[in-house]
Amino acid sequence: MLRVALYARYSSDLQSDASVEDQLRLCRARADSEGWQIVESYSDRAISGASMMRPGLQGLLSDAQEGRFDVVLAESLDRLSRDQEDIAHIYKRLTFRGVKVVTLSEGPVSEIHIGLKGTMGALYLKDLADKTRRGLSGRVMQGKSGGGNAYGYDVVKRVNADGAAIRGERTINPDEAEIVRRIFRDYAAGKSPKAIAMTLNKEGIAGPGGNEWGQSTINGNRHRGTGILNNELYIGRMIWNRQRFIKDPDTGKRVARPNPESEWIVSDVPELRIVDQELWDIVKARQGTLERAKPNFWKNQRPRNLFSYLLKCGECGGGFAKISQTHYGCSTARNKGTCDNRLAMGQVKLEAAIIEVLQSKLMDPALCDVFCQEYTRHVNQVRRSHNAALAGHKRELKKLERDKARMIDSIKEGVPAEVIRDELIRTVDRIGEIERLIADAQEAPVMLHPNMAQRYRNEVLNLIVALNDEAHRHEAADLLRSLIDKVVLTPNPTRSALTVDVHGDLAGILAMAHKEKGGAPSRGTPPVSQVKLVAGAGFEPATFRL
Structure with a gap:
């Protein structure tokens, strides 16, 4: 069967x-x-x-x-x-x-x-994409929406004489339009997008789609026309085809690519204007001033503190960031006002506690033996599949080489080359593909060093020492950060202090455990991608609570 x-x-x-x-x-x-x-x-x-x-x-x-x-x-x-x-x-x-x-x-x-x-x-x-774009472009040229709906407008639902739905019509929502004008006025008066968002959230005013207001919702991207402050529909100018989306062949995800301005389709829709021109010009002028004051700001940023971007709030899932020179607090609670976690923790105390966990608990000797056995069993299964595929490629390569030799011999014996030309080309191309696959694929190692836990602790100790060396501080900090998946800070039951849970990153920990004295991974170290695969099967290190 x-x-x-x-x-x-x-x-x-x-x-x-x-x-x-x-x-x-x-x-x-x-x-x-x-x-x-x-x-x-x-x-x-x-x-x-x-x-x-x-x-x-x-x-x-x-x-x-x-x-x-x-x-x-x-x-x-x-x-x-x-x-x-x-x-x-x-x-x-x-x-x-x-x-x-x-x-x-x-x-x-x-x-x-x-x-x-x-x-x-x-x-x-x-064909579907071309027809969709053609239909939408025609609709936009008639002053109708090309899809989606902006905050401040309602979709008009009506049908024609034949009973078919008329699509793309919008009308101003008076309540939301007033919020849009308020945002423009506040920004023009000097308030930051963060402060505007917090105020709207405190007043219980729902944002686009019924969600909370955030800084990026208001500020958006000036060059791409996103965000409340950059939507030209508010001044009666509808722009379509600013950008296109293409799928990344490796990930399958859609990636935005800006279109040249010559390909934009622009329609004037004065009946949809919400913001007067004078207010719009003031906002654009302030944006330009701030942009010139911070050239390449985000491009040049790196984590400013040892565990920046790894700290998370246990109540809302938002980030924990510096709220003063010495303390961390929940960003959502302070930027949006929608989280009740107002507790803070000192930077020195938090970093010292996390480093102690990295050094002493994430590779506890009592648990290391059990982990090694289970990890090796799972990686062996991955290796068998990997090596079976590699062996299959080698067998296929031998067969292709024989086929290639046979076809060449046939040509030598008088068979017209054009008869087998296409097959020979396909065979040669496939040989090249298989050779590249074999060259890139190595036998998957799985052995774990018996002194893995002790070697890991020694490496972490060396990194801690390197943090005090100006020449190696940044490199040591990056390596320490690679050992952590996230750090979650949650108020305790009495809400008098924060409980800290450190989640280790399996790939980083094992890579550190297999490092040789010279700094390079030891022979037999599982590839990081393989480690991630096994981690997905439930072998992430335990979470340790401070």
Whole structure:
């Protein structure tokens, strides 16, 4: 009996989970009719098929590598992916593992389906994007919204004579418009975006989308036209196509890219003006003055204190930052006024306590032996999969070299070169790809040093000493920070003091534990990416409370 894994996906958050359940139901019926044994079901909800970064798909590929099933069954090939490169990648990996791909629409999938359907899926996405942009640009040229809604406006809902919805119309919301004018007046009068946000939150005035007001909500990015103070719609000027979004092929996430001003589509909509021109000009002048006063400010910033950006509030999840020269406090409580954690802790006391935890508790000898056993067991499993893939690449390379030699011999014996030219080119390209994979892949080591805990403590002690050396202070601070995932400060039950929980970063701790005297990682040190993978399986160091 063939073992089958089911896969289902829907891409829009406007759809419902019922789409996935319907796909799985149809796949189960097909598997039952074929007499296949269903061993697992994978699904991704509200995630685009143009991205490989899908938990369900990644789980399917990982389990295929372990040989858990013989067939992958989906409703159609575009459920697996709409991207040409990705669908070929998925098919190639599954085929290499001896896993067949079957869909309800195409039946058993072959290379022909991959080529044709992959191209059709890519063209579908491009055509959809072009049609969407064309429709939105036409709407904007008519003075209507190109999508979304800005604070200060309401969406107008009405239909035409045929009963179809008329989209893109906006009208001013009087209450929100007054808040917008108030923000502009306060900023022009010298108040900071932080102070404005805190005042609005204290008064219980909801921000855009019903959320709290924040400094970035008001200030935004002047050059990209984001934030309340930079939205030109408030002066009756609608701008569309300021930026475009493209997907990072490695992460699948959308990344904003600014468009040249020549590609902007601008429409005058005086009926939507909220802020008068004089007030707008005053705000722009003040922004320009502040911008010139701080050239490249953020670009040149580095953590100002030893544990900057690692401190978190246990009540609201916001950051803990310096509230005076000597103390840390909750940023949300002080910047937005929406957190009740008003307690503070001295910088010297906090840093000393965290360093003591790093040195003495995160690698407790009593727990180290148990950890090493469990960690080694899990990494061995990762290594087996890694080395199996490496061995597979080496076998494939030998076969390709034989095929290449055979084709060359055929040409020497008189077979016309054009007959086998394409196949020879594909073979040579694949040989190059496999050689690069083998060159980049090394046998995955797993051994942990028996004196790991003691070596870790010695390294931390050296870093603490280096903090007092001006020449090495920054490097030592960066290394110490790499040992920490986060530090959470929470009021105790009586709210008389802060309780501090230090969360260790497994990758940084193990890298430190495996360091040799010269400073380089010792042989046999697990790669950081491998450490992160195992950490995800539940082997993060314990949290230690001060």
